[in-house]
Amino acid sequence: MGSYVPNTKKEQEEMLRAAGFSSFDRLYDDIPADVRLNRELKLPSGLSEMEVRSSLEETGKKNHVFPHIFRGAGAYRHYIPAFVKSTVSKEAFVTAYTPYQAEISQGLLQSIFEYQTMICSLTGMDVSNASVYDGAAAAAEAVAMCRERKRDTVYVSAAVQPQALSVIRTYCAGNGIKLVLVQEKDGRTDLEALDALPEEAFACFYVQQPNFYGCLEDCSAIARIVHNKGGKLILGCNPISLGILKSPGDYGADIAVGEGQPLGMPLSFGGPYLGFMAARKELMRRLPGRIVGQTADIDGKRGFVLTLQAREQHIRREKASSNICSNQALCAMTAAAYLAVMGARGLARAAESCMAKAHYLQEQLENAGCRRVHQGPYFHEFVTVCPPGLSSPQILKALEKQDFLGGLPLDDSRILWCATEMNTKTEIDQLVQIIKEVAEA
Amino acid sequence: MKLIFELGTDGQGTDLLPECDVPKADPGPFARSSAVRLPQVSEVELSRHYAALARRAHGVSDGFYPLGSCTMKYSPKINEELASMREFTGIHPLQPEDSVQGCLEVLARCETMLCEITGMDSMSFQPAAGAHGEFTGLLLIRAYHKSRGDEQRRKIIVPDSAHGTNPASAAMAGYEVVNLPSGPDGCVDLDALKQAADEKTAGLMLTNPNTVGLFDRNILDITKIIHDAGGLCYYDGANMNAIMGIARPGDMGFDIVHLNLHKTFSTPHGGGGPGSGPVGCKASLSRFLPGFLPNPCGSRYSLKRPPNSIGDVKAFYGNFLVVLKAYAYLLELGKEGIPEAARNAVLNANYMMSLLKGHFQAAYDRPCMHEFVITLEQEKKTSGISAADIAKALLDHGIHPPTMYFPLIVQEALMIEPTETEPRETLEEAAKVMNQILDEAQKEPSTIHLQPLHTPVRRLDEVAAARRPIVCYEYPQE
Numbered sequence: 002m003g004s005y006v007p008n009t010k011k012e013q014e015e016m017l018r019a020a021g022f023s024s025f026d027r028l029y030d031d032i033p034a035d036v037r038l039n040r041e042l043k044l045p046s047g048l049s050e051m052e053v054r055s056s057l058e059e060t061g062k063k064n065h066v067f068p069h070i071f072r073g074a075g076a077y078r079h080y081i082p083a084f085v086k087s088t089v090s091k092e093a094f095v096t097a098y099t100p101y102q103a104e105i106s107q108g109l110l111q112s113i114f115e116y117q118t119m120i121c122s123l124t125g126m127d128v129s130n131a132s133v134y135d136g137a138a139a140a141a142e143a144v145a146m147c148r149e150r151k152r153d154t155v156y157v158s159a160a161v162q163p164q165a166l167s168v169i170r171t172y173c174a175g176n177g178i179k180l181v182l183v184q185e186k187d188g189r190t191d192l193e194a195l196d197a198l199p200e201e202a203f204a205c206f207y208v209q210q211p212n213f214y215g216c217l218e219d220c221s222a223i224a225r226i227v228h229n230k231g232g233k234l235i236l237g238c239n240p241i242s243l244g245i246l247k248s249p250g251d252y253g254a255d256i257a258v259g260e261g262q263p264l265g266m267p268l269s270f271g272g273p274y275l276g277f278m279a280a281r282k283e284l285m286r287r288l289p290g291r292i293v294g295q296t297a298d299i300d301g302k303r304g305f306v307l308t309l310q311a312r313e314q315h316i317r318r319e320k321a322s323s324n325i326c327s328n329q330a331l332c333a334m335t336a337a338a339y340l341a342v343m344g345a346r347g348l349a350r351a352a353e354s355c356m357a358k359a360h361y362l363q364e365q366l367e368n369a370g371c372r373r374v375h376q377g378p379y380f381h382e383f384v385t386v387c388p389p390g391l392s393s394p395q396i397l398k399a400l401e402k403q404d405f406l407g408g409l410p411l412d413d414s415r416i417l418w419c420a421t422e423m424n425t426k427t428e429i430d431q432l433v434q435i436i437k438e439v440a441e442a
Numbered sequence: 443m444k445l446i447f448e449l450g451t452d453g454q455g456t457d458l459l460p461e462c463d464v465p466k467a468d469p470g471p472f473a474r475s476s477a478v479r480l481p482q483v484s485e486v487e488l489s490r491h492y493a494a495l496a497r498r499a500h501g502v503s504d505g506f507y508p509l510g511s512c513t514m515k516y517s518p519k520i521n522e523e524l525a526s527m528r529e530f531t532g533i534h535p536l537q538p539e540d541s542v543q544g545c546l547e548v549l550a551r552c553e554t555m556l557c558e559i560t561g562m563d564s565m566s567f568q569p570a571a572g573a574h575g576e577f578t579g580l581l582l583i584r585a586y587h588k589s590r591g592d593e594q595r596r597k598i599i600v601p602d603s604a605h606g607t608n609p610a611s612a613a614m615a616g617y618e619v620v621n622l623p624s625g626p627d628g629c630v631d632l633d634a635l636k637q638a639a640d641e642k643t644a645g646l647m648l649t650n651p652n653t654v655g656l657f658d659r660n661i662l663d664i665t666k667i668i669h670d671a672g673g674l675c676y677y678d679g680a681n682m683n684a685i686m687g688i689a690r691p692g693d694m695g696f697d698i699v700h701l702n703l704h705k706t707f708s709t710p711h712g713g714g715g716p717g718s719g720p721v722g723c724k725a726s727l728s729r730f731l732p733g734f735l736p737n738p739c740g741s742r743y744s745l746k747r748p749p750n751s752i753g754d755v756k757a758f759y760g761n762f763l764v765v766l767k768a769y770a771y772l773l774e775l776g777k778e779g780i781p782e783a784a785r786n787a788v789l790n791a792n793y794m795m796s797l798l799k800g801h802f803q804a805a806y807d808r809p810c811m812h813e814f815v816i817t818l819e820q821e822k823k824t825s826g827i828s829a830a831d832i833a834k835a836l837l838d839h840g841i842h843p844p845t846m847y848f849p850l851i852v853q854e855a856l857m858i859e860p861t862e863t864e865p866r867e868t869l870e871e872a873a874k875v876m877n878q879i880l881d882e883a884q885k886e887p888s889t890i891h892l893q894p895l896h897t898p899v900r901r902l903d904e905v906a907a908a909r910r911p912i913v914c915y916e917y918p919q920e
Contacts, residue, residue, distance in 0.1 A: 004775065004779050004782065004783075005515070005516050005518060005708075005783075005862075005863045006782060006783060006786045006862050006863065007863065007864070007865040008786065008790075008865060008866050012866050013786065013789060016789055016790075016793040016866060017789060017793075019793060019796060020789070020792040020793045020795070020796040021792075021796065021809075022792070022809075025785050025789070028785065028788045028789060028792065028809065029657075029685075029688060029689075029788070030809070031656065031657040031659055031809070031811075032657050032659075032685070032688065032689050033659060033661070033662065035662065036661060036662060036689050036690075036693050036694050037688065037689050038687065038688060038689055038690055038693065041777050042558055042559060042687050042777040042780055042781070043558050043777070044555055044558060044559075044772070044776055044777040044780065045773070045776055045777065046776045046777060046778060047773070047774055047775050047776030047777070047778055047779040048773050048774060048776065050518075050520050050774065052773075053520060053524075053770055053773045053774050054520060054523075054524065056773060057524045057527070057766075057770060057773075058527070058529075060544045060547050060548060061527050061529030061530060061544050062529065062544065063543040063544035063547060064529050064530065064533050064541065064542055064543065064544035064545055065537070065540075065541035065542075066528055066529060066532035066533065067532075067534070067537070067541070070534060072534055072536060072537075074536055075535075075536075075757055075758075076534055076535050076536065076758070078534070080458065080459060082458050084485055084488065084489065087489075088488075088489075088492045090522070091492070091493075091496040092496075092501055092503040092504075093496040093497070093499040093500065093501040093503065093504055094495075094496060094499060094501070094712065094713055095501065095517070095522070095710045095712055095713075096501030096502040096503050096504075096514075096517055096710045096711070097499050097500060097501040097502075097711065097712075097713040098507070098509055098512050098514060098711045098713070098714070098842075099711070099713065099714040100499075100713065100714070101509070101845075101846075102500075102833070102837065102842060102843055103899070103902050103904075104834070104837050104894050104897040104898070104899055104900065104901065104902070105498075105499075105500040105837050105842070105897055105898075106498075106499060106500060106713075107495075107498040107499075107898050107899055108494070108495035108496055108497065108498035108499035109495075109499050109713040109714075111443075111445065111495060111498070112492075112495050112713075113714075114445070114913075114914075114915070115445060115446045115447070115915070117913055117914055118447065118914045118915040119480060119481075121914045122478055122479045122480060123478055123480075127914065128911075128913050128914060129913070129914070131714065132714075132715070134570035134571065134574060134716075134756050135570070135756055135757050136757065137754070137756060137757040138570070138574075138755070138756055145614075162757075164754060164757035164758065165757070167753050167754040168753075168754050168755060168756060168757065170753055171581065171732070171752060171753040171754055171755055172614075172755075174581070174752070174753070175577065175580075175581055175584075175614055175615045175616050176614055176615070176616050177616050217469075217472050243474070243478065244478060245469055245473060245474060246469055246472050246473065246474055247472055247473070247474045247475075248474060248478075251474065251475075260757075267531035267532065268531065268532060268533055268534045268535065269530065269531050269533065269762055269763050270530065270533040270534075270535050270542065270545045270758070270759065270762040270763075271535030271757065271758025271759050271760070271762055272535075272570070272716070272756075272758060272759065272760055272761040272762045272763065272764075273570070273715075273716035273761040273762075273763060273764060274757070285911065285913070291714065292911075292913055293913065294907040294908070294911050294912055294913050295907065295912040295913075296902050296903045296904065296906050296907035296912075297902070297903055297906070298899040298900040298901060298902045298903070299892075299900050299901050299903075300900055302899050302900075303899075304899035304902045305902075306902050306904050306907050308904070308907040308908050308911060308913070309908055309911060309913075310908070311908070313606075314573070314606040314607050314609075314610035315605075315606035315607075315848070316606070317606075317610070318606050318609040318610060318619075319609035319610060319612060319613040319619040320613070321606070321610040321613070323610070323614070324573040324574075324576065324577055324607050324610035324611040324613075324614050325571070325573055325574075326571065326572065326573045326605075326606075326607050327570075327571035327572060327573065327704065327711070327714060327715040327716075327717040327719075328571070328714050328715045329570070329712075329714075329715045329716045330712050330713040330714030330715045330716075331712030331713060331714075331715065331716060332712075332715070332716060334712075334713070337446075338488075338492065340480050340481075341446055341480065341481045341483065341488055342456060342458070342485060342488055343458065343480075344455035344456075344480050344481060344482050344483075345477040345478045345479065345480045345482070346455060346457070346477075347455070347456070347457065347458055347459060348478060348480065349477065349478075350457075350459045350462070351459060353462060353466060353467075354459065354462045356466075356467045356469065357462050357464050357465060357466050357467045358462070358464055359467070360464075360465075360467040361464035361465065378469075378470065378472065397538075401538065401541075406534060406537060409536055422459055422462075425463060426463040426464050429464075
């Protein structure tokens with residue numbers, strides 16, 4: 002049995018007596034007999050470290066790690082530099098709590114300040130928080146930021162990732178915000194439909210760039226329409242794409258959010274990931290969660306603290322801007338370490354490769370009879386429709402047999418593909434060859 | 443020390459990716475006009491930068507960390523290693539079910555074990571943290587009342603000793619918060635509760651042992667009062683470490699529970715997260731749980747959304763790797779180790795409290811559970827020594843201070859939670875240091891306000907930070 006209790010039985014007995022107890026049982030005198038569990042837990046007996054390792058290795062074998070992945074849809078496989086892993090596995094970072102005691106937590110606080118700065122550079126915003134749970138939760142928190150007494154309706158593009166929509170819906174149901182979907186047209190937000198929305202009660206509009214179908218939205222036009230109605234624009238963005246694409250700030254967005262997982266975090270069956278949130282200065286005091294600020298100590302030395310805490314739950318209780326307490330700090334550090342080691346040049350190369358490989362993949366798929374569904378420009382994801390006589394499951398099954406995880410099936414005939422810098426030309430050619438063979442068979 | 447932006451120079455940095463092997467695609471009008479401003483620093487300088495940051499951080503591996511209500515126990519190294527196995531990290535969340543059976547097995551088995559420990563019937567791992575779990579639990583309460591057509595229930599009762607996330611979560615779920623004053627013993631005042639509970643009550647949020655480290659002996663009466671009024675009882679699992687394997691929220695009358703896997707079940711806190719705040723509930727509420735749950739069918743699992751699910755509170759299945767670490771911890775401790783850990787957590791707290799007796803005033807002078815609260819109210823009045831003074835003085839001794847000024851019902855509070863993984867020696871040394879600090883301060887009160895003296899920075903001006911916020915580095919003008 003594994004145990005991490007260091008005190009020996011003899012020490013425990015001595016401590017019990019010194020503290021004035023005659024037995025372990027007496028420690029729990031306050032727990033009434035009728036709520037005590039007067040039996041053993043129905044759990045297996047404890048295992049040694051060696052046994053636990055082999056047990057989880059057995060469990061791990063029941064998963065299949067695909068060496069060739071062409072699926073994204075909210076979780077992306079990118080190259081993770083060795084530097085990132087070695088940095089964020091430092092024990093002082095891993096085993097610390099939230100940096101409440103600033104004097105001995107400058108390392109963490111400074112790392113968060115650096116993270117906030119990098120997120121601001123990336124998104125073109127003025128202020129970033131220290132992270133929230135994931136991209137979907139970030140979108141939901143951003144929506145809550147925009148609610149005003151007379152503006153209680155949020156509009157969401159139908160072309161956003163379904164998980165983000167689902168989380169926004171759940172949060173809105175909680176706090177009584179009305180949610181209305183704005184239809185898509187050819188894989189992008191229908192600007193006419195957006196323009197036709199009533200000004201009254203318009204709190205904000207949430208759209209993603211690139212959106213769920215990989216398409217690039219006309220965000221300048223969207224910003225114009227939304228601002229004309231007195232609403233705020235929340236732009237969800239893929240952080241890798243920002244290496245080469247215009248930032249939310251460039252488009253005039255009010256709040257930028259997104260899923261930070263592509264910045265150095267493995268796929269990990271969906272988590273832990275990273276929700277990043279940044280906003281224009283005017284919205285700073287509405288941001289949820291921790292924010293680190295610069296200050297000085299009594300000797301005038303530069304230092305960092307958790308700041309603007311008057312927004313937070315431990316001070317404001319039911320009047321707080323959000324209930325968030327724990328966030329994804331180590332994931333934020335991962336993203337910062339990733340951005341630092343990649344640098345602007347590396348990030349741009351990752352983004353260029355993603356876009357180039359996706360376009361190459363799309364052309365090759367077209368040759369194999371998988372036509373792209375939408376017309377407009379796209380980043381590293383796109384949707385195809387299967388050739389006559391072939392269904393999504395048939396194509397994907399054939400690929401799985403050859404150890405390829407193909408795109409995400411949207412239905413029986415449409416597949417959402419993704420390519421990143423990890424996909425080589427050879428691999429793409431192989432994938433297309435497999436599909437051609439299925440089509441011919 | 444320098445910021446990362448003050449290191450390196452134009453053109454420095456490392457090329458980690460190969461040249462692209464296919465023709466470039468042109469982003470056209472979507473292209474950004476100038477490069478993102480990011481550090482341009484060589485890998486060796488980056489490596490030294492983060493090493494310096496790590497030296498300026500304090501984790502459980504750096505020293506004693508009795509931060510009350512946070513359960514800063516040791517995180518077994520094996521769990522970190524298991525969570526970095528490629529067989530788990532390399533799995534896309536939207537892979538075919540057949541190819542993720544290992545992940546589903548982890549979720550399903552962890553659910554079974556944690557349900558046994560809490561006395562619940564099913565559990566969703568989607569919530570990413572304690573507060574996220576609270577929000578989820580409150581949405582379950584809403585869904586339950588709504589399903590019965592009982593939508594007049596607008597109030598959630600929260601004791602004034604509760605963690606701030608409780609009222610904040612209730613507000614986020616659209617509820618009106620009724621603050622319940624605690625009795626003189628720090629526990630729920632039954633008469634006040636009876637008065638507060640009525641046909642408008644949707645539920646009660648409670649943590650037991652409570653935030654002053656005491657087990658509320660009237661727990662069965664408390665949950666009965668709420669149930670009789672037609673409400674549900676929500677258990678905040680922040681303090682579960684004291685009682686796991688000893689008593690179960692489900693047997694105390696609670697309907698919904700959240701756990702903090704990053705507290706009770708040893709997963710490290712990462713300087714603020716990621717945590718994991720799974721929510722468990724009784725069978726009658728299972729149909730409302732969020733996300734997709736692993737469902738055994740024959741020898742395999744399939745993912746199923748509960749029929750009346752509240753939806754999703756996060757994408758996918760929660761902080762999966764955190765759940766994996768907690769699962770490994772459960773396997774290690776097993777049925778013997780779980781209650782043994784709880785007993786030793788309670789023993790360590792009581793032992794440490796006894797060592798401070800005679801110097802410090804306990805807020806409630808009776809045996810405690812896994813943590814206890816001391817008050818500097820007298821010292822503050824007589825000699826100006828505050829809870830913060832004691833905390834800041836501890837920094838010079840390499841000890842992380844206890845939680846300060848919480849709970850709000852105790853003046854000048856310090857909340858101490860040693861956890862079961864600290865050896866006797868550490869407790870004795872820490873108590874000696876604390877007693878000495880107080881003795882010296884009482885002799886010469888003025889010196890303590892200047893401490894710490896030996897930390898990388900000294901006391902920081904928080905007021906200035908909030909008044910003129912600098913939350914982002916400004917590059918010098920060129």
